[in-house]
Amino acid sequence: MPKIETALLAPDAAGIAEAERLLGAGGLVSFPTETVYGLGGDARNGTAVAHIFEAKGRPSFNPLIVHVPDFDAALRYADLSGPLETLAHRFWPGPLTLVAPLKQGHGLSPLVTAGLETLAIRVPSHPVAQDVLRAFGGPVAAPSANPSGRISPTTAAHVMAGLDGRVDAVLDAGACTVGLESTIVGSDPLALLRPGGLAREDIEAIAGPLADAGDSITAPGQMLSHYAPDAVVRLNANCANAGEVLLGFGPMQSDLNLSVAGDLVEAAANLFGHLHKLDAMGQPIAVAPIPNCGLGQAINDRLRRAAAPRG
Incomplete structure (x- = not known):
């Protein structure tokens, strides 16, 4: 355009x-x-x-x-x-x-x-x-x-x-x-x-x-690969592998932390901003486990789509 x-x-x-x-x-x-x-x-x-x-x-x-x-x-x-x-x-x-x-x-x-x-x-x-x-x-x-x-x-x-x-x-x-x-x-x-x-x-x-939800697309945000950075994303990581940057949750060593206190509301507010910052580093992104309750369900949904194979 x-x-x-x-x-x-x-x-x-x-x-x-x-x-x-x-x-x-x-x-x-x-x-x-x-x-x-x-x-x-x-x-x-x-x-x-x-x-x-x-x-x-x-x-x-x-x-x-x-x-x-x-x-x-x-x-x-x-x-x-x-x-x-x-x-x-x-x-x-x-x-x-x-x-x-x-x-x-x-x-x-x-x-x-x-x-x-x-x-x-x-x-x-x-x-x-x-x-x-x-x-x-x-x-x-x-x-x-x-x-x-x-x-x-x-x-x-x-x-x-x-x-x-x-x-x-x-x-x-x-x-x-x-x-x-x-x-x-x-x-x-x-x-x-x-x-x-x-x-x-x-x-x-x-x-x-x-x-x-079923398998058909009936609402926005249901595509498998979505919310994706350029970098490869690896989920449920307890530590970063060589060459990766780590997005943490809770009290842990990480490059950026969604919420050191383990607060899912804070984590939700930080999610996309932190992904933008890590993506700018140009390295694969490892993501710590997020509890799958409350807003954690939404956070994990976005992370699964970010990590999905690109079409």
């Missing part, structure tokens, strides 16, 4: 107004959410959505998440009823995406859903994301603002490193607080389609047991 000049915007009134203008003109704007930085385009504008795929190099069969400012706005595009409505009222705004049937007359580009009859939708809690969505006044399709399959961005610098010259602007509001993509839940049956920034246990405490 032709190289364009990417503007770095402050998260103030002028920056929000420029982001609104660019989105309205069919441009692409990266903005922070509580999970990761998103790459936003008008979800009703097929050309803008196509540019998202082009900028990321994203396979067209991988659907996008639509971001809206509140539950009422979500109801314009998706049928959120029953358990999905309960979860929305309990966890929105926040790091939860719901996959629900599309409503008639939704007006969204078919590229957003990758031809499916369902829509992945969420209400982010980050104040800058809320400002952008309310100023724009329409649905914003926003996958993570990184080249497809690469490490997700938790700072504006990560976005610029991967997409400078491919997007119109980046709103820089510092580091994301959650640091993992949103958890995705679908219905019929109620199922965990992607673990993420909201723990499965918290969802099941409200909605009951969740089924597991």
